[in-house]
Amino acid sequence: MRVRALPSLTDRRSQLLITFVINDRVAIDAGALAFHLQGEALLAVQDIVLTHVHLDHIASLPFIFSELFADIRMPVRIHATADDIERLRRHIFNDVIWPDFTRLRNAHGELLTFVPFTWREPFEVAGLRLTAIPVTHTVETAGFIVADQQGVCVAFTSDTGVTDEFWAALNALPRLDAVFVDVAFDNAHEAIANVSCHLSPRLLVGELAKLRRTAQVLAVNLKPLCRERVQEEIQALNLPAVQVAALDVDYTWSATSPPAEALGGG
Ligand SMILES: [Zn+2]
CATH class of the missing domain: 3.60.15.10 (Ribonuclease Z/Hydroxyacylglutathione hydrolase-like)
Structure with a gap:
């Protein structure tokens, strides 16, 4: 598994906005995602899993659909709790703050799908x-x-x-x-x-x-x-x-990775 913590846009040492990308394919949070990745690299992230809806964790989310509008070929899946999905619909994708991209379509069809997850259920x-x-x-x-x-x-x-x-x-x-x-x-x-x-x-x-x-x-x-x-x-x-x-660096673990050094009292 490869995990990369994305930096914020202007300061590459800062994690003002939060996103982790796993295997180039799944994002945990979208604070920095669409500010840091563009084009095919952003399109490759087809699943975005939200930990919560604080702005530093969702800030770039609305721009994915405006910037990639014509290029999205499969609906981007946004995984969140049912309550957070409702908050995103009400406060972000509400045709006031940002268009309701759940209703809009491009030539390929839908742009995004909300997928609720349940606590503690894999x-x-x-x-x-x-x-x-x-x-x-x-x-x-x-x-x-x-x-x-x-x-x-x-x-x-x-x-x-x-x-x-x-x-x-x-x-x-x-x-x-x-x-x-x-x-x-x-x-x-x-x-x-x-x-x-x-x-x-x-x-x-x-x-x-x-x-x-x-x-x-x-x-x-x-x-x-x-x-x-x-x-x-x-x-x-x-x-x-x-x-x-470290930010913008791939951390990789495999089935044969050695165990971490002892935590010293953990
Ligand atoms: Zn927070």
Whole structure:
């Protein structure tokens, strides 16, 4: 499985807008997707899985259909909770903020289809098996467990503060290669992290204590203003398996990948 965290448009080191692309084919969130990928690379992403509808996770979504209008040959599938689908219909694709592309057609037919997922029930997308687990955020938000047909398994917390069910679900997996974890704020901004339901490096340590297995831990969603400090504070944890994720770089795991180094107390 190949996973790439996309950078934001202007600053390639910043993850102001959130998107992960898996195997060039599936996107987790669409904050940066259509700002970063164009043409055939964007058309290749036929499934977009939304963790929640905060703007930094959906910002580029409306532009997919305006920019690629004539080129979309198969409807793009947008997977989200039924409630989030209703929110997108009501607040974005409402013929006021943006055209209702669910009703428009090009020469090939429909442009997009909403596909609701159910919490904790695995669903198949492009040869991957995804499971949505609720995490702790200011709005309804899904963390995801993504497994491929070789058994490789990578998890994404999405935006979360201190949470329990997600880590318990990871502990129950037969295999876990890596987890992309929200570490939005540095320790000095922990009060803001708590109010906005995100993590800091200090809070991350508490979360990793719930993970009873070894896996590569990649910190993501760093707020641009805190990025350097979060990097320093994560380095200072001195846990070899825990790093800040590089942006616009492919991380690859296979059935024969060696296990992550011990987390050192996880
Ligand atoms: Zn959010």
